[in-house]
Amino acid sequence: MTARPGSWNATPHTAVADLLGGLHSAELAWITEKAGGPDWFLAAAAAVPVPEDEDEDEDDGVVRLVDDDELGKHPDPAAVLHSWLDSPATREALSRSAVYRAVVKSRYRTLEHLRQIPAYEVLANHEPDVALKILLDRCGRSTHRGEALAAAMTSDYNDEKITFGDLLDSLDPTPAST
DSSP states (O other), X not given: OOOOTTSGGXXXXXXXXXXXXXXXXXXXXXXXXXXXXXXXXHHHHHHSOOOTTOOTTOOOSOOOOOOHHHHTTSSOHHHHHHHHHHOGGGGSHHHHHHHHHHHHHOTTOOHHHHHHSBHHIIIIISOHHHHHHHHHHHHTTOHHHHHHHHHXXXXXXXXXXXXXXXXXXXXOSSOOOO
16 A cells, blocks of 8 residues: 555654654643544654653643642642633633633632633633622622623623623622622
8 A cells, every 4th residue: 555645654653753752741641642643653652751851830831721630639729720810821812711611610710710701701601600609699689789780781791801800890899798
């Protein structure tokens, strides 16, 4: 069988293996766990040794989203969520929404985390039940706050890019008593 140009069969295995050695360990882990390809490629990626001087906690500007099980192994999971929100990498359109989704879905999130996220992300895109509970708690039995919430929800909060915290603050600067 003749290899077609551009196919995995025509790829020089040694050249690819040499390139894999220049990748960060997180990139290699992604390749071995998520990327497709022939067995030789995945085996070559898994076989690249992690340099001893590569610190697992090094801040290389790459946001690595992990699930709550992994977060639970960290001494301060809430601080990790906060670092995701503060990371310059969250300024990129594709990663921003993924970070917001991970924070909102995390059992380690706090109200302070949610306050930093754009209102439309909390209200419409990720776990609306989380926002509903907070808004109901915030409004309590106050007719004034309920009316303020109704007015806020009919405004175009998506275009204004206000945070969930700004939305809560617009209801009333003091929390409702429950």
